[in-house]
Amino acid sequence: MKHWKKGLCGLLAAVLMVPAGLAAPVSGGKNLSDLEGHWAQKEVEAAVASGWVDGYPDGSFKPEKSITRAEFTKMLLDAIHLTPDSETVAWMKENALTDDIWGNPTEYTPKLYDMSGHWLTSQGWLDAALYSGMVVPDDYNGKNFRPEKAIARYEIALMTDRALGLVYPASQPVEGELPFTDKEEILDWMKGYVNESVKAGVLKGYPDGSFQPNKTSTRAEAVVMIQRMLEEMEEGLNHDITVVARYKENYKEHGEEGTILQEEETDQIQLQVIDNIIYASLNDMYDVEIDLIKKYGKESADKLGVAWWPIQQEMIAGITNVSSGSLYYYQMGNEIYYWESNGSEKMFCAPTRALYGELMVPVCDLSHYSREAQDEWKGGWDPETNTLTLLMYYRVPPERYS
Structure with a gap:
């Protein structure tokens, strides 16, 4: 993550041809003519009812037909709400960066050479796939996607891991050997992704002990794997928690120091509760913080200054009018984050997660909670009222008030 240290403060300051089987929606999965008694009937009907997969114009689904790379890409993005018109995709495109050959941040302009005129491109799904990092x-020879090629199981492992925000753990060395009889067929760089997808329950081995990484998948198999991924991603979304945002601002005005302290209840922060850990959307928290600064602060804040590395699933964030050195660096799937001011390494109580492309930060460990909210997104918890209090702490640079 050393590339985060180079040039970011300055950069931020400047800051229809439709394929059969994906169009022509069928009303209600139970009306599909060729699903009765199929092993994936329940999953396919649920997916059709949710709207992220359709049948064919003749009322069939063709569950045993191979699924192409393009079809799977569209299906996956639709399932996790990263559609071409989504606000999250627009945010990713606006803030996407990569590293140049010297390790400095530069604008991310991804290119696949064989996608001109393809429906995935013309409908906007390709941009959504590229800028989200899916x-x-x-990853493709000569940067040719070959969209009509049947997708292999190792590719599904890779893309579903990315959807779950698991690039960081998948990039780490795998402890021990993979438990498959054909592990030699899995490329070294893919082993971490296969391992993470199996741990998440998205892909599974075969009864003979093999994984078969190069085996292509059917439409039914693809739906089932995406359903498993969604079950992992959406765990803990149903809860009854009151969120209170506590705004604390330290400032210096006319030679005297002061503090503003206000708090408000908010329903603008998406939460998950998983294994006694409360996770909250990082972008939502920053949005609420900026609103509180505008409402109560001694100084206005325009917006959140951000940068997004799609390939590494890394993000930096800071309020745009904070002086240099107040940026934080986060990565999906990692429990470590950094504060640019002094390069200090900080730890969350658990690795961050991904939810529909949003970075979800662990803000409270319910098995070891404090009733008082603290800085660094450490929420206070009141079990009697099911209330989570988050401290929105804004340090006004002293030179602004003298």
């Missing part, structure tokens, strides 16, 4: 051009 598809990385360098």
Whole structure:
């Protein structure tokens, strides 16, 4: 993550041809003519009812037909709400960066050379895939996606891991050997992704002990794997928690120091509760913080200054009018984050997660909670009222008030 240290403060300051089987929606999965008694009937009907997969114009689903790379990409993005018109995709495109050959941040302009005129491109799904990091051009020979090629199981492992925000753990060395009889067929760089997808329950081995990484998948199999991924991603979304945002601002005005302290209840922060850990959307928290600064602060804040590395699933964030050195660096799937001011390494109580492309931060460990909210997104918890209090702490640079 050393590339985060180079040039970011300055950068931020400046800051229809439709394929059969994906269009022509069928009303209600139970009306599909060729699903009765199929092993994936329940999953396919649920997916059709949710709207992220359709049948064919003749009323069939063709569950045993191979699914192409393009079809799977569209299906996956639709399932996790990263559609071409989504606000999250627009945010990713606006803030996407990569590293140049010297390790400095530069604008991310991904390119696949064989996608001109393809429906995935014309409908906007390709941009959504590239800027969200679901598809990385360098993964494909000559940066040719070959969209009509049947997708292999190892590719599904890769893309579903990315959807779950598991690039960081998948990039780490795998402890021990993979438990598959054909592990030698899994490329070294893919082993971490296969391992993470199996741990998440998205892909599974075969009864003979093999994984078969190069085996292509059917439409039914693809739906089932995406359903498993969604079950992992959406765990803990149903809860009854009151969120209170406590705004604390330290400032210096006319030679005297002061503090503003206000708090408000908010329903603008998406939460998950998983294994006694409360997770909150990082972007939502920053949005609420900025609103509180505008409402109560001694100084206005325009917006959140951000940068997004799609390939590494890394993000930096800081309020745009804070002086240099107040940026934080986060990565999906990692429990470590950094404060640029002094390069200090900080730890969350658990690794961050991904939810529909949003970075979800662990803000409270319910098995070891404090009733008082603290800085660094450490929420206070009141079990009697099911209330989570988050401290929105804004340090006004002293030179602004003298």
